[in-house]
Amino acid sequence: MLAFCIGTGLHLARRTCSSIAAMNLGEVVKALNGIAPLHLAESWDNVGLLVEPSAPHHVKNIMLTNDLTTDVMEESIKSKVDLIVSYHPPIFRSLKRITQQSWKEQLVVSALENRIAIYSQHTASDAANGGVNDWLASGIGEIRDVKPVKCCTKSASGGIFFLKSPNCDFPDQLEKDIQILAKTDSGILAAWNGNHDMSHELSMANVSSENVIQLSTLNHTMHNTGAGRICALEHPLTIESIVRNLKKHLEVDHLRLALGRDNCMQSEVHCVALCAGAGASLLTGCHADLYVTGEMSHHEVLDATQNGISVILCEHSNTERGYLRNMKRMLGAQLSGVNIIVSEKDQDPLCVV
Incomplete structure (x- = not known):
């Protein structure tokens, strides 16, 4: 046995x-x-x-x-x-x-x-669709609409090229940017997914530009990406309810709360502006009932509350780790x-x- x-x-x-x-x-x-x-x-x-x-x-x-x-x-x-x-x-x-x-x-x-x-x-990861800020937003409550505070204006670039060298092995540093589509006796057909100039990157990797034929180029903008999130709630929630939801979502026992001028725990929140980590510079000036972030300075919190905006601080990495x-x-x-x-x-x- x-x-x-x-x-x-x-x-x-x-x-x-x-x-x-x-x-x-x-x-x-x-x-x-x-x-x-x-x-x-x-x-x-x-x-x-x-x-x-x-x-x-x-x-x-x-x-x-x-x-x-x-x-x-x-x-x-x-x-x-x-x-x-x-x-x-x-x-x-x-x-x-x-x-x-x-x-x-x-x-x-x-x-x-x-x-x-x-x-x-x-x-x-902060800016990505489905990234850190979207994860943080999912802990607020039922959301009707969500969009970045600051939309990403950058575009992804790429294209299709033919390399006249059937036995070429691309350097490791380029593997993340190149997708092999087909190999023939005369060369390699590949897609370039990088965000820098293809010819420059290939030349830096000792791939001769004379052997590269660019067949097409591609540019596209990533939608719903950018820094922070502005969340319109499906139904108004009290500040107390959002505090409770965030504690459960972040798995923490304590949060720091600063009530906006004329607000109380039962005040209704219709719109939340949030940013994982240190979000003061991004959130300042956002039209919302509540700011949620990891950390803000005393004067940044004071500025928000005097404008009637409540603030929840969760500590920096607690807004990211989950x-x-x-x-x-x-x-x-x-x-x-x-x-x-x-x-x-x-x-x-x-x-x-």
């Missing part, structure tokens, strides 16, 4: 391991960009693939986190993760050296030593067999005591 149990256990372990598929990093990056196209990100942001181990790099295990901290990195190493998708970019300002002097430099060193890639979506569960489902649907986990060490650094 013991031998049978041991044998069965080993069989199940092998079957579980074999069910985890390995995918090229470029394929995973392409899927991530499909969920939150990087061209939607703010110009000041640092999004995309931030740390890339030497090729080939195959991904079996992915960890999703809101912030990449030392604890999350240790958790990733123990979980044998090949890719960390961190909502906030752990590398934001330029690094002039990679040493052990700061915790962010140490993260980069640990990632490279353990062959862990790092990818960040940040404001691309979206990771949606992200796991969406990414899992595209990366069949890849193991995707959400960090258990990731948490907002602030708590009410």
Whole structure:
């Protein structure tokens, strides 16, 4: 009986391991960009693939986190993760050296030593249709209409091209932007999905422009994308009801509330303006009954309340972290067999005591 149990256990372990598929990093990056196209990100942001181990790099295990901290990195190493998708970019300002002097430099060193890639979506995910802000809006209550506070005016670009080189292998850094349509004896027919000049990007990857024939170009605007959300409620809700709904949605016990002038907990809300993270600069001036965001300064809150607008502050990352569960489902649907986990060490650094 013991031998049978041991044998069965080993069989199940092998079957579980074999069910985890390995995918090229470029394929995973392409899927991530499909969920939150990087061209939607703010110009000041640092999004995309931030740390890339030497090729080939195959991904079996992915960890999703809101912030990449030392604890999350240790958790990733123990979980044998090949890719960390961190909502906030752990590398934001330029690094002039990679040493052990700061915790962010140490993260980069640990990632490279353990062959862990790092990818960040940040404001691309904020702006995306079905992204972080839409997830946050879903916790307000029944919504009749929702639209971005600031619509995205950028366009995705691309096209179809023919490469006169049937044996060409595209560099890893271009795999996320190129889709092979057909291969013939004379060359490769492919689609370019990038948001930069195709000829320039190919030349930077040592693909000669003389071998590239551009057959068509494509430009399209992404609808319902942009920063923040303005939500018109299906039926008016009291401030008290929205506070209760948000606590449940964000899975927190406490929120910070500032009542607008002449408002009370039973005041009705018809329209909510929201922004995940720090939304003061975006929300200021929005015509709404209530602002919902992660953090605002004292004077920004005071300005809103004196104009009769109530404010709910949820703490910065609490307005973002719950979206990771949606992200796991969406990414899992595209990366069949890849193991995707959400960090258990990731948490907002602030708590009410």
